[in-house]
Amino acid sequence: MSASALHILLLGTLALIGVGLYxxxxxxxxxxxxxxxxxxxxxxxxxxxxxxxAAGQPNLGQSLAATVIVADTVVAVVGLALAVQVRRYVGTLxxxxxxxxxx
Amino acid sequence: xxxxAWLIIVPLAASPLVYLTGQWGIRRGHPGAARWAGxxxxxxxxxxxxxxxxxxxxxxxATLTAGAQMLALDGVSLLLAALALGLGTLVALYSxxxxxxxxxQDKYYAMLVLLVGVMIGLGCATDLFNLWLWFxxxxxxxxxxxxxxxxxxxxxxxxxxxxxxxxxGSVFVLFGIALVLAQTGxxxxxxxxxxxxxxxxxxxxxxxxxxxxxVKVAAAPMHTWLPDAHAQAPSGISAMLSGVVIxAGxxxxxxxxxALAGLALPWGVLLMAFGALNMLVGNLMALRQQQVKRxxxxxxxxxxxxxxxxxxxxxxxxxxxxxxxxxxxxLTHGLMKGLAxxxxxxxxxxxxxxxxxxxxxxxxDLRGAARRxxxxxxxxxxxxxxxxxxxxxxxxxxxxxxFQAGAATHETALLLVVIFAGLNSVLSLAYYAPxxxxxxxxxxxxxxxxxxxxxxxxxxxxxVLLLAVVIVGFWPGLLAxxxxxxxxxxxxAFGGG
Numbered sequence: 001m002s003a004s005a006l007h008i009l010l011l012g013t014l015a016l017i018g019v020g021l022y023x024x025x026x027x028x029x030x031x032x033x034x035x036x037x038x039x040x041x042x043x044x045x046x047x048x049x050x051x052x053x054a055a056g057q058p059n060l061g062q063s064l065a066a067t068v069i070v071a072d073t074v075v076a077v078v079g080l081a082l083a084v085q086v087r088r089y090v091g092t093l094x095x096x097x098x099x100x101x102x103x
Numbered sequence: 104x105x106x107x108a109w110l111i112i113v114p115l116a117a118s119p120l121v122y123l124t125g126q127w128g129i130r131r132g133h134p135g136a137a138r139w140a141g142x143x144x145x146x147x148x149x150x151x152x153x154x155x156x157x158x159x160x161x162x163x164x165a166t167l168t169a170g171a172q173m174l175a176l177d178g179v180s181l182l183l184a185a186l187a188l189g190l191g192t193l194v195a196l197y198s199x200x201x202x203x204x205x206x207x208q209d210k211y212y213a214m215l216v217l218l219v220g221v222m223i224g225l226g227c228a229t230d231l232f233n234l235w236l237w238f239x240x241x242x243x244x245x246x247x248x249x250x251x252x253x254x255x256x257x258x259x260x261x262x263x264x265x266x267x268x269x270x271x272g273s274v275f276v277l278f279g280i281a282l283v284l285a286q287t288g289x290x291x292x293x294x295x296x297x298x299x300x301x302x303x304x305x306x307x308x309x310x311x312x313x314x315x316x317x318v319k320v321a322a323a324p325m326h327t328w329l330p331d332a333h334a335q336a337p338s339g340i341s342a343m344l345s346g347v348v349i350x351a352g353x354x355x356x357x358x359x360x361x362a363l364a365g366l367a368l369p370w371g372v373l374l375m376a377f378g379a380l381n382m383l384v385g386n387l388m389a390l391r392q393q394q395v396k397r398x399x400x401x402x403x404x405x406x407x408x409x410x411x412x413x414x415x416x417x418x419x420x421x422x423x424x425x426x427x428x429x430x431x432x433x434l435t436h437g438l439m440k441g442l443a444x445x446x447x448x449x450x451x452x453x454x455x456x457x458x459x460x461x462x463x464x465x466x467x468d469l470r471g472a473a474r475r476x477x478x479x480x481x482x483x484x485x486x487x488x489x490x491x492x493x494x495x496x497x498x499x500x501x502x503x504x505x506f507q508a509g510a511a512t513h514e515t516a517l518l519l520v521v522i523f524a525g526l527n528s529v530l531s532l533a534y535y536a537p538x539x540x541x542x543x544x545x546x547x548x549x550x551x552x553x554x555x556x557x558x559x560x561x562x563x564x565x566x567v568l569l570l571a572v573v574i575v576g577f578w579p580g581l582l583a584x585x586x587x588x589x590x591x592x593x594x595x596a597f598g599g600g
Contacts, residue, residue, distance in 0.1 A: 017278065024271065033267060040274045047281035055288035064232055064284075068277060071239045075270055078246050082262050090256045098260040101331045 009050040016043030030086055030093045034079040041072045106154035107176040108167050110184060111227065113151060114220030117144030118213045125209020134208060138199045141212030145192045145219060152188055156181060159588070166229075173229050173291075178588030180226030182430055183354055185585055186437045187347045191219035193564035194339040197445055200558040201339060201452050211251060211337070218244040218343060222351045230290040231280045231359060235273070238319070238355050242269045245348060248340045249332045255461050261335035265328045272318030272325070276359075279311030283362070292362040296598070299365040309366060312359040313373065319352030322377045322411070323384040326404055330388070333400035334463070338448020341396060345403045345444060346437035353410060353433070361596035370597070371419025375520055378411030382527040389534045394463040395447045398534060399440065402490060405531060406436045412524055413505035417590065418597050420512045426590035427583075428504035434582055435489075435497040435575060442568035443486035449479045449557050449565065457555035466538060471547030475554060480542040482565040487535040489572050492528040497572045500579035502528060 016039055023036030045065045052061015087093050121140040128136025155176060158165055164177045176184075195215060202208055221244060225237035246269070250262025284290060286305065287298045299305050314325065321329040329349075333341050360370050385404030392398035413429025416422050450472060451464040473480035489496035502524075509521035575581060 013278070013281075017274065020274075021271070024267065030263065037267065037270050037274075040271065041277075044274045044277035044281065047278050048284070051281040051283075051285035054285040057288060061281075061284065064280075067232075067236065071236065071243075074243050075239070075246075075266070075273075078243060079263075079266050079270075082246075082250055082259060082266065085250070085253045086256075086259050086263065089254050089259060095263070098256075098263055100257060101260055101264075101335070 006050065006054055009046065013043045013047040013050065016040065016046060028094050028096060030083045030095055033095060034076060034083065037079065038076060041068070045069065105165050105167055106151045106158055107165050107227070109151035110148060110155050111220060111224045113148045114144060114216050114223065117147070118217035118220065121216050122209050122213035125212065129209065135199070135203065137209040137212040138195070141216050142195045144216045145188065145195050148188055148219070152184060172233060174227040175229045176227055178592040179354060182434065182585045182589040183226035183351060184223045186350065186434060187219050187222040190343060190346050190437055190441050191215065193441065193567060194343055197561055197564040198337070198339040200561045201448060202337060207251070210247065214244045214248050218248070222347060225351050226354060228358070229292055231283060231292065231295070231362065232290050234355055234358055235276055235280060238276070239273055241348065241351060242273065242319070245344060249336045251337050251340065252461065258335045261331035265332040268318050268325070268328045272315040275311045276315030279308040279315060282308040282311070292358060295362040296365055299363050301366050301368070305363060305366055309360065309363045309368065312356065316352055316356035316359060319349065320356055321349055321404055321407055323380045323404065326384070329404060330397050330400040333403065334394060334396040338444055338451060341448065342441040342444035345400065346441040349403065349407055350433045350437065353407065357414065357593060358596070364597045369419065371415045374411045374415030374418060378408040378415055379520060379523055381405060381411060382408030382524060386527055386530050393465050395466060395469065395538070396444070396451070396464060399443050399447060402531065403440060405527060406432070406440065406490065409502060409505055409524060410436070412520060413508060416509045416512065416517060417594060420517070421594065422508050422512060423590050423594055424504065424511060425508035426593045427586045428501060428508050430589045430593070431504055431582060431586045432501035434585065435501040438568055438571050438575065439486050439489045439498050442482055442565065442572055443490060445568065446479050446483035446486060446565055449561050450476065450483070453554040453557050454550045466541055468548055468550045469538065469541045470545040470551065472542045472551050474547050475551050476557060478562055479557060479565065482569045484539045484542065485569055485572055487538050489576065491532040491535040495576045497575040500576055
């Protein structure tokens with residue numbers, strides 16, 4: 001893989017992780033928080049595929065990415081399940097409502 | 104198949120069986136079936152554990168290759184396995200009464216057994232991605248356990264905070280792994296260590312590992328999830344989280360950094376800096392807590408600080424005693440904090456939960472608890488005094504070993520760090536001592552007078568841990584069989600010793 005293609009991919013990775021991190025800080029809806037987390041993970045996935053290609057082992061990078069997808073889906077499911085319970089027992093999805101535990 | 108493969112397989116395979124047994128029990132009208140299944144699964148894991156420990160004592164590091172993946176049982180893994188399995192078994196026994204009235208015991212015990220299994224696996228990982236995968240498994244099983252009281256807004260809040268922070272940390276680790284893979288073409292820790300040199304790419308990977316694993320270690324300022332999660336989880340799980348999970352995170356961090364030891368960066372100084380910050384933040388925050396479990400959670404922060412200082416001294420100066428001290432403190436902290444959380448949990452259960460009240464246990468509730476609950480008050484007092492470092496309890500011995508290792512280097516800066524740690528240890532008594540005082544010297548509160556009796560199955564783990572804290576205090580050499588090889592393995596990984 002050429003160096004310029006790698007740089008473009010690296011930029012894409014950083015952009016995805018940056019967008020996700022910004023989203024985590026900016027959004028107030030719990031579902032959107034989980035979407036922001038997912039965007040960050042997608043950045044890391046891209047990085048893994050890119051790393052495999054850069055090291056001349058594209059199959060390794062891709063299989064790592066596939067494994068991460070599985071693990072990460074579980075995290076997303078647990079997060080969404082928590083969101084369901086929050087909506088049910090706190091009455092809102094606004095993360096600002098989740099601040100009873102201070103200091 | 105070596106014994107240590109079974110050590111990992113037994114809990115992992117038992118976890119779904121525990122869940123199914125629990126489901127079967129619920130349908131047949133035995134809602135407690137899962138607790139027996141969970142306990143049996145953990146007891147069964149002791150068989151391969153003793154074999155693996157005997158094998159380790161005879162032959163040293165054991166390895167297991169499955170496909171291209173290799174797992175290895177070295178001193179560090181054995182220490183983590185002993186801690187996870189020991190505390191896990193006691194917690195399973197303790198939870199039998201503590202969780203008896205709760206729905207979802209099938210899930211609780213399945214996750215507890217899974218947690219023990221993945222932590223043993225985590226200790227045995229020898230490549231970066233494998234390490235991440237076990238780490239993620241540990242995170243997922245603890246998310247579910249932290250938010251176990253899923254109808255309580257406070258538990259949900261703690262679960263959400265923990266999940267979000269932990270997931271961000273794990274993305275950082277993944278990105279670090281990608282950077283390492285791109286530059287070396289391998290993920291095996293030993294092979295990376297041979298190739299890593301000081302380049303911007305490896306530097307970035309190191310920073311990402313420190314931040315990513317640092318979230319789970321609760322290195323300040325990435326600690327904000329810890330007090331919520333540890334205080335809101337069921338008490339048995341608080342003991343696991345505080346006694347083993349953050350320690351497992353620390354081991355993951357050290358393993359990942361050991362692959363980058365070739366960068367010739369002062370990793371030891373970094374660990375000590377985080378350690379000093381953690382001690383200060385943990386102690387200052389604990390001072391102002393009114394809730395017992397929150398107080399104990401903040402004190403975990405400061406105890407991570409002691410471990411980091413011991414390990415930092417080891418990595419910085421190649422001082423084996425520092426690594427042994429740090430790992431010894433890991434073990435004693437597991438015993439002491441496990442005892443503290445289980446004892447506090449027993450009081451929480453007797454004064455609040457048994458009466459259907461999910462409120463927090465405050466220091467004020469403990470007034471005169473020694474009159475009605477002499478054993479539990481004694482256990483909690485011994486635990487917090489040991490945590491505060493009062494001789495001759497276990498905590499004093501491990502802290503002393505860390506301080507001694509730091510002083511043995513004869514460097515002024517390290518001496519100052521040790522003195523700072525010693526002062527923090529004294530400072531910590533400022534919040535531990537009032538707990539003891541409240542329990543023994545005040546008239547009983549209404550909550551204590553109206554409290555429920557604590558069943559024997561909850562008292563037994565307390566007695567075991569109490570004896571352990573006292574015995575290890577008198578004979579610290581008892582655990583040298585675990586800490587010695589672990590310290591040597593850790594130093595060897597960092598290219599020292």
